[in-house]
Amino acid sequence: MPSAVNWTISRKPSPAQLVSKTIRKTLKNSDPRPKPAPSPIRITIPYQGPVTHQIACLIKNKANIDVTFFSSKSIKTHLQxxxxxxxxxxxxxxxxxxxxxxxxxxxxxxxxxxxxxxxxxxxxxxxxxxxxxxxxxxxxxxxxxxxxxxxxxxxxxxxxxxxxxxxxxxxxxxxxxxxxxxxxxxxxx
The missing domain is CATH 3.40.1440 (GIY-YIG endonuclease)
Incomplete structure (x- = not known):
């Protein structure tokens, strides 16, 4: 006697179902990450493009100092x-x-x-x-x-x-x- 085979037909989700599923998944996992505690020291440096962010990360990671930026004409105006x-x-x-x-x-x-x-x-x-x-x-x-x-x-x-x-x-x-x-x-x- 042939054994019973359970055949399930898989079908692709519609775009609307995919969007709904993604939204539900995102909302379910949207627990806000806790903000890190502020450092006891904060400095302000002139913003000079992407390198400024790298410097800020180094200062934060190595010395636990928060860094904020201000805009200026150029670093030349400070050091010349x-x-x-x-x-x-x-x-x-x-x-x-x-x-x-x-x-x-x-x-x-x-x-x-x-x-x-x-x-x-x-x-x-x-x-x-x-x-x-x-x-x-x-x-x-x-x-x-x-x-x-x-x-x-x-x-x-x-x-x-x-x-x-x-x-x-x-x-x-x-x-x-x-x-x-x-x-x-x-x-x-």
Missing amino acids: ANGRGTISASPNPIGCIYQIPCNCGHQYIGETLRPLNTRLEEHRTSVRKLDQKSAISEHILKNINNNIMWEANKVLSTNNNWRQRKLQEAIDIRRHQPAINHYNDNEYK
């Missing part, structure tokens, strides 16, 4: 490693890093948020009074025959952000190693 600054067209820029030369070949590098002419006038007053309140007046006290070339001042870069301007000033001081700044070393340690 080529030595050419963002020079203002204004003869009296506000928020700048400046350089003042001396006739002995040494120079002074400083920064100010105020108009450059205001800061230069403060340096001139300090030199006239020989009050040792600035590194320039100390330089003139130690080298009485030297003359500061006020009109040959040069704007190295402009930036109204205090932290970025201080960072750029430190980079310029490190790069140019102005001898006049070194009379007042405790300011830059």
Whole structure:
């Protein structure tokens, strides 16, 4: 006697059934993943494209530091490693890093948020009074025959952000190693 064979006919699901099945499956498994606990430290870095995400992942994984981004013109505006600054067209820029030369070949590098002419006038007053309140007046006290070339001042870069301007000033001081700044070393340690 022949054995009974159970024949089932398989049929393909219709597109509507496939969509419905996928939706049910997705909704069933849609348990929200718990958000990771925030790190105790958060930093903000300029967004510079896909490499920024890689840096953020490294910082998060290796140091447990959360990273957020802000947009900026370019990394060049922060580091300016080529030595050419963002020079203002204004003869009296506000928020700048400046350089003042001396006739002995040494120079002074400083920064100010105020108009450059205001800061230069403060340096001139300090030199006239020989009050040792600035590194320039100390330089003139130690080298009485030297003359500061006020009109040959040069704007190295402009930036109204205090932290970025201080960072750029430190980079310029490190790069140019102005001898006049070194009379007042405790300011830059």
